[in-house]
Every structure is written in structure tokens, then in C-alpha cells.
Amino acid sequence: MAQIYTVHPQDPQQRTIDAIRADLLNGAVMLYPTDTVYAIGCDINAKAAVQRVRQIKQMSNDKPLTFLCSSLSNIAQYARVSDSAYKIMRKLIPGPYTFLLPATKLVPKLVQNPKRKTTGIRVPDHPVCLSLLDSLATPIISTSAHFSDQESVHGWSKKQEPLTPVELFDHFDKQVDLIIENGQDLSTKVSTILDLCQDQPAVVREGLGWDTLSSEFAWV
Numbered sequence: 001m002a003q004i005y006t007v008h009p010q011d012p013q014q015r016t017i018d019a020i021r022a023d024l025l026n027g028a029v030m031l032y033p034t035d036t037v038y039a040i041g042c043d044i045n046a047k048a049a050v051q052r053v054r055q056i057k058q059m060s061n062d063k064p065l066t067f068l069c070s071s072l073s074n075i076a077q078y079a080r081v082s083d084s085a086y087k088i089m090r091k092l093i094p095g096p097y098t099f100l101l102p103a104t105k106l107v108p109k110l111v112q113n114p115k116r117k118t119t120g121i122r123v124p125d126h127p128v129c130l131s132l133l134d135s136l137a138t139p140i141i142s143t144s145a146h147f148s149d150q151e152s153v154h155g156w157s158k159k160q161e162p163l164t165p166v167e168l169f170d171h172f173d174k175q176v177d178l179i180i181e182n183g184q185d186l187s188t189k190v191s192t193i194l195d196l197c198q199d200q201p202a203v204v205r206e207g208l209g210w211d212t213l214s215s216e217f218a219w220v
Helices: 014-025 047-057 072-078 083-092 127-136 165-172 210-216
Strands: 003-006 030-032 039-041 066-068 097-102 118-122 178-181 192-195 202-205
Touching (some): 014 030, 014 127, 072 083, 072 118, 083 210, 165 178
16 A cells, blocks of 8 residues: 655645655655646666556556656756757746657666667656655656556557546555645646657647647747
8 A cells, every 4th residue: 555645736845755755765656746647656766666667557668758857957967958959948848848859878778768769858847746856856757647558659658538536546556655645636638748859849749738839839
């Protein structure tokens, strides 16, 4: 049975965040809220925990895992960011966007796409996530908390029907080590995915934030 941590949605209690951090450093897998949907995650450097996330989601090792970073400068440590990609991301983060980028050596092989050597990175606009990132000081794996993967585009899952909080927490209660609950309704919209590996950006999936993206950039 998972340990449940209740946190304030806008001002997470530091004592609780520190307790979650300790669990993550010990290899815990968590179910937690983001600015899009609830996610399953762990410390990116906890190899056994990352493998458990894959097992929970029934994901093969050739499918990349998205992870959260705290800032654009933090992203630059884990991905090679071109000038054009930097200009795009600077206008969109923090927010509900996943960026596909060439991975650096700091990204564990278990996380990235083994053929393309790319990775998916987000900077969430969410107080709980940002507090965890700041406390942990390393990226956090973030894969949508669905019962199973549907048909995907380039290895990235499409939107599924949303779950109620009771369904979500009950289903993952015995699969994760901790659940973070912030008293808010579950979001039903996934992130917009942008492939920034080439000079010409490409939209892989339209999700939350799509209206802003399409109005901000002429190439969309």
C-alpha cells in the first residue's frame, strides 16, 4: 500500500517535500500531479525505479521516457539545445509542453530513445513539481498515469480517457510507493509535444497549450 502525502497545491509544505525527496533518493516510485495529467515518476538516476516505471506502464526499453527539469538552463545539461530550439522554448516554459531533443551523456540510456538518442523534457508550470525538482536537484521521470499505453506516435502515447481520482489512486496504490494528493481535480489534457531535434520544428502531438503555440509561431 502506497504512502499518501497531502500537499498544498500552491504552497507545498517544505517538510512534506523533504520527506518525498528522501523517499525518491531511496528509489521510490510515485504517483503525482503535474500541470497536465497525473504522472508516474521517480528520480532519473534511480535505475531500478526507472525500470519499475517502465514495468508499471508496460513500456519496452525502446520507448523514451519524458522527464521534468526545473528550468531552461537545467534542460541544457541534459539535451543539446540549438539556437532555434532555445528561442522556441524560452517563450513556452514553464508550461504544458514536451520537447524532443538530442540527449547528452547525462541522460541514462534506460530513459532515452536508443536508436535516435533523443529524450523528452518538460519544465512544468506546477508548484508541487517545481518544489520537488528544487529539493531533489535532479530531473524527475514523468510518464502519464494511464492503465496502459494506447497506439502512439513516434513512441509517445496519445490521449486516453481520463480517470476519476478514486480509480486512479486505487489502481496504482499497490504499484507505487507513494501518492501525492493536492486536493485538486484531475487534469484531462496531456502536453503538446514538439520535436526540436532538427532545424525545422515539428508538432508530434497537439495537447494542452496548443492554442498558445499556434498563435505564437508562424510555422505551426
